[in-house]
Amino acid sequence: MTTIGILAVQGAFIEHEHMLNKLGAETIQLRQKSDxxxxxxxxxxxxxxxxxxxxxxxxxxMFDILKEKIENGMPVLATCAGLILLAENIxxxxxxxxxxxxxxxxxxxxxRQLGSFHYDGIIKGIGKFPMEFIRAPYIEEVxxxxxxxxxxxxxxxxxxxxxxxxxxxxxxxCDNDKLHRMFLNL
Amino acid sequence: MTFDKKQYALxxxxxQMLKGGxxxxxxxxxxxxxxxxxxxxxxxxxxxxxxxxxxxGGVSRMSDxxxxxxxxxxxxxxxxxxxxxxxFVEAQILEAIEIDYIDESEVLSPADDVYHIDKTRFKVPxxxxxxxxxxxxxxxxxxxxxxRTKGEPGTGDIIQAVSHMRMTNSAIAKITSMREDExxxxxxELQVPYELVQYVHxxxxxxxxxxxxxxxxxxxxxxxxxxxxxxxxxxxxxxxxSKNPAKRAxxxxxxxxxxxxxxxxxxxxxxxxxxxxxxxxDEITLLMAERGI
Numbered sequence: 001m002t003t004i005g006i007l008a009v010q011g012a013f014i015e016h017e018h019m020l021n022k023l024g025a026e027t028i029q030l031r032q033k034s035d036x037x038x039x040x041x042x043x044x045x046x047x048x049x050x051x052x053x054x055x056x057x058x059x060x061x062m063f064d065i066l067k068e069k070i071e072n073g074m075p076v077l078a079t080c081a082g083l084i085l086l087a088e089n090i091x092x093x094x095x096x097x098x099x100x101x102x103x104x105x106x107x108x109x110x111x112r113q114l115g116s117f118h119y120d121g122i123i124k125g126i127g128k129f130p131m132e133f134i135r136a137p138y139i140e141e142v143x144x145x146x147x148x149x150x151x152x153x154x155x156x157x158x159x160x161x162x163x164x165x166x167x168x169x170x171x172x173x174c175d176n177d178k179l180h181r182m183f184l185n186l
Numbered sequence: 187m188t189f190d191k192k193q194y195a196l197x198x199x200x201x202q203m204l205k206g207g208x209x210x211x212x213x214x215x216x217x218x219x220x221x222x223x224x225x226x227x228x229x230x231x232x233x234x235x236x237x238x239x240x241x242x243g244g245v246s247r248m249s250d251x252x253x254x255x256x257x258x259x260x261x262x263x264x265x266x267x268x269x270x271x272x273x274f275v276e277a278q279i280l281e282a283i284e285i286d287y288i289d290e291s292e293v294l295s296p297a298d299d300v301y302h303i304d305k306t307r308f309k310v311p312x313x314x315x316x317x318x319x320x321x322x323x324x325x326x327x328x329x330x331x332x333x334r335t336k337g338e339p340g341t342g343d344i345i346q347a348v349s350h351m352r353m354t355n356s357a358i359a360k361i362t363s364m365r366e367d368e369x370x371x372x373x374x375e376l377q378v379p380y381e382l383v384q385y386v387h388x389x390x391x392x393x394x395x396x397x398x399x400x401x402x403x404x405x406x407x408x409x410x411x412x413x414x415x416x417x418x419x420x421x422x423x424x425x426x427x428s429k430n431p432a433k434r435a436x437x438x439x440x441x442x443x444x445x446x447x448x449x450x451x452x453x454x455x456x457x458x459x460x461x462x463x464x465x466x467x468d469e470i471t472l473l474m475a476e477r478g479i
Contacts, residue, residue: 008443009206009443010206010207011203011205012199012202012203013206014205015202031443031444032443032444032447047202048203048204048205048206048207048227049203049204049227049264051225051262051263052207052225052226052263055225056225056440056443059436060440060443060444081203093262107262108262111284112284112286113197113200113285113311114281114284114309116196117196118196132195132196134196134199135200135264135286170199173199
């Protein structure tokens with residue numbers, strides 16, 4: 001039985017929890033260092049504000065432990081702000097975080113809230129997928145063996161690399177659970 | 187413009203991304219940077235913080251767009267700004283400068299004593315204050331994508347935010363336990379469409395995110411509101427009217443994340459310096475919460 005740790009320092013973590021619970025997975029919320037010693041074998045990095053999440057990860061002394069888990073192969077699903085936390089480079093921000101995913105991400109790449117949009121796209125290995133982009137980032141460049149899972153208007157919006165899935169939209173906000181299923185099979 | 191369902195969904199979802207976070211009032215780009223570095227998930231750009239608005243009296247209006255632009259350029263997190271209740275042209279201006287969220291706020295002087303803004307005609311999202319479930323659902327019916335309590339701003343007194351959160355949540359609990367044939371009358375009592383009451387009945391919550399606002403001055407205040415069921419908090423005068431704004435702001439951010447951990451909140455509450463002095467709600471003559479019901 002798999003247990004998924006969901007980073008719960010800020011943002012839309014409960015939406016991931018509901019979706020994963022519906023799929024029959026156990027979840028725990030990771031809010032502070034002591035939570036990281038509980039038993040979990042997968043990790044979700046949810047949407048929210050990456051600046052807030054990144055700061056809290058470091059100041060609550062959660063950062064190094066989680067980075068090590070990711071580097072040691074723990075499967076990760078990262079959405080929106082979570083993708084920014086994983087990215088090796090961020091083209092328009094000096095702040096970087098785990099740097100375990102060899103991609104360059106652009107923050108708030110579609111502008112302010114008026115630039116937020118819905119798009120019915122296609123994810124490789126899944127098919128049609130409703131994508132909500134909310135002050136979203138996109139991926140400008142991928143390196144190494146990063147596999148591109150989705151593109152929207154020639155911008156990369158979903159990737160897979162070893163144990164990590166990173167997407168710039170919000171699969172936790174739609175009715176389609178196939179990306180979460182892919183994560184559970186990772 | 188007609189009501190755009192997809193845009194409204196995106197606007198509600200932006201509020202979902204702010205959950206578990208702290209939205210801070212700022213009056214300058216420098217304050218905005220301090221707020222972002224302290225862990226604010228968004229900032230509210232305004233010319234004067236509520237405590238000063240209250241002290242100054244007179245008519246309080248939307249901020250200078252140039253000042254808001256300065257704050258938009260200073261930070262990468264969402265920027266909100268306030269317009270007067272019913273002042274749809276101020277809202278149009280804020281939309282034109284691509285604000286991320288408009289607060290149709292009782293903190294400013296109301297422009298209309300009957301009508302709120304028809305928020306369905308805008309692409310940008312709105313947050314509105316609500317004392318109780320009826321106000322919350324009426325604002326949502328008008329197109330608000332986020333709700334907050336209407337705690338008395340600029341006082342540093344938490345009592346009204348607490349009372350609004352309790353009233354709203356107990357009304358939700360009551361509706362949840364109602365028979366379905368009682369919902370029609372409840373909709374009539376609350377002066378809202380049946381569908382909204384039915385949503386509350388079926389889901390046990392508002393259809394949008396509900397934050398606490400008004401009078402939050404300490405990490406304990408913020409954690410209190412979270413334990414009472416707030417999705418996140420707004421902090422207005424509480425930060426930049428205190429002795430050490432950066433430290434207090436950081437402490438409030440962490441208290442919101444770990445709002446049930448009393449040991450951590452105890453640590454966070456140590457040596458924060460003086461809190462805003464505050465005014466007791468019984469000492470004020472102007473109750474802003476009575477604006478726009």
